[in-house]
Amino acid sequence: MTSLIFYTNPMSRGQIARWMIEETGAAYEQRIVEYGPEMKSAEYLAVNPMGKVPAIVHDGKVVTEGAAICAYLADAFPDAGLAPTPHERADYYRWLFFGAGPLEQAVTNRSMGWEADSDRQAMVGYGSFDLVVDTLAGWLADHDYICGERFTAADVYVGAQVDWGLLFSTLPERAEFSAYAERLRSRPAYIRAKAIDNDLIAAAKAAQGSDA
Template sequence: MTDLTFYTNPQSRGQIIRWMLEEVGVPYETEILTYGGSMTAEPYKSINPMMKVPAIRHRGTVVTEVAAICAYLADAFPEAGLAPALTDRADYYRFLFFASGPLEMTFSLKAIQYDPPADKQAMFGHGSEARTFAALETMLTGRDYACGDRFTAADLYVASQLGFMMTFGMIEGTPLLKAYVARCTDREAYRRAKQIDTEAAEAMKTDAS
């Protein structure tokens, strides 16, 4: 038994937290949940009333929402070096919450093939797809990572979102963004996480057949 439990589905945003956990490098248990099944029933419904994954339970405390889990794990396990010092977190927080706000909104709307018309963009937190990616390009120009020359949990989240969109053909990606994603994902923890989730997804297909 460990004091860290990870609730996920291998075909979800839980892949981001799987990568984060592999970066942290501490033992954890995984509970695989099914859409429309165990994800919407007790006991998980009490863990996350939103009935979605991912979530973690660490020493009896539940954390949900991808950005919150990334930030929590980086702070809970500082030896992994996934967050800057408290006095140097401006860019870290900016990128982390850009990913959970404008970039996540762009991802979700892109999935349903909707981009707000010009007269409605002020109603959306990201404005538009074009504005979001233009802003991200500007923010990343002249730096390897969100915090300059070091990889952090903020990069893990931003690169995951971009990687999903590129993998599924939602965006082509500019040379700058492609290089950024390649740089961030060229890590052993990322490769381990992908293998674990790929195998878990295949096991779920076998069990369902």
């Protein structure tokens, strides 16, 4: 029996966690949680009281939130080489939390049609969407990966934000973003993870069509 259980839905941020798991090479048990009653059921709420995916259970311990899952798995499976070296820790934690905080907040607020007035930008923490974009692009202009020349778990989380942002046009087409995304999309673990989730999405759509 595997010690790693992965709760996900292919049409969710669970894609980030799957990519991270694939990068570790760890064996895992997949449990698909459907939106609606199943995701809000007592059984799943016992795993994640927020009633959302992804979540993992490793050796009996629950971890939720995409960035936390990435950081946890990097530490739990050190042989994969995805955790930061002492020299890399500052950049690793800085940008991992930047992706989970300012970047995701700015993109979400912009997508929902809301942005703080200039006199209230300090209240939202990240300032403005343009400031967040320029800050991240500025870093990626001089770094192949978040920590420099080496891929780490921070690239899974930040990279997923950039990858999705370009795909769904929630981030602008910037040369820095496109080059970074291309490097990530060529990784075998990324390709494997995407293939699994795309097959699950296709199967779900086919099942819906047969029920129509």
